[in-house]
Amino acid sequence: MGIPNKQAARYNSFNEFLSNAKGRDRSPSFTNLFSVRISTPPMMRQGSGAVASGRMQVETTDLDWMLDYYANNVNLPSKQITTGQTPYVGAPFKYATNTAYSQINITFTMPRSQYTRNFFERWTTMMASDSEQYTRYYNEYVCPRMMIYKWERGGGDLVVTDPKMIRALRKSGTANFLLARKYQLTAAWELQNLYPYNIGSVQLDNNKAKAMTMTVGFYYERYRFFAQDKFDDPGLLKSFTTPSASDNNTDPETDRNNALNQLFSGFPLSSGNVA
DSSP: OOOTTGGGSOOOOHHHHHHHHTSTTTSOOOSOOEEEEEOOOGGGSTTSTTOOSOTTOGGGSTHHHHHHHTEEEEOOOOEEEEEEEOOSSSSOOEEEEEEEEOOEEEEEEOOTTOHHHHHHHHHHHHHBOTTTOOBOOHHHHSEEEEEEEEEEEEEEEEGGGOHHHHHHHHHHTOTTGGGOEEEEEEEEEEEEEEEEEEEOOOOOOSSSOOOOEEEEEEEOSEEEEEEOGGGOOHHHHHHHHSOOOOOOOOOTTTOHHHHHHHHTTTSOOOSSOOO
16 A cells, blocks of 8 residues: 655755744744733722722732742643543544633742732632631632733844833943844733632741742633734634624513513412511
8 A cells, every 4th residue: 555645754854943943933932931910809909898908909019020020930721622422333533522721830939028928818818718618709709810921032122122121231231232132922821710729838947048939729710822913813713712692582482581470370479478
């Protein structure tokens, strides 16, 4: 029978690989250079319930940059397609049934004030207090959105467009700072309705001093991945993420109130208490 479609096999060439890999958009991505932005859960916003001072509102306090710059490690979300299997006679095959997402973990460096830990401690305590054994409503304790941005070296705007960076490069003595470029924003992950489910343990010891870190585990409803426009098709994403239009047509068979009236038609209704 022979090898089918032999001309499709690409001959290995290190020079070809090297020339292609040197391109700005085709060079390997690195695991550093990222940014984490967390929005405040509704129950922790200033003026909501017991929260009055606004000290736990991320957007207006030091938590905004602490939760970003002190995020050392981020375990990006994974996606798995759940499947079913055909019951037919013969070789079975699996088909897609749904989508499942993993939890994520973020490791933070702790400041001396323990401000970051206190934020997550207050968040989880308000979610499910151990003093009253009640939990808050889901929409109150979830973070509506958390963004994880990925940067890469070079490829961004020229440094001369940013006065702050020009001063920094002049002080560093770099000769060709006029040709230097800023980092390039290449991708982003948007996590929706996120909340912490685990605050990891921290070990204290009397050995050589090192920075204290704390790992927080999060659950979320779903995530969306975004790349640059030239590597994406916005129409494809929109067609699969936009819900279909709701059916506004009502007839006696689908009218919920009519169905309830028919269900309880044999029971006497009273506006007062039943004796």
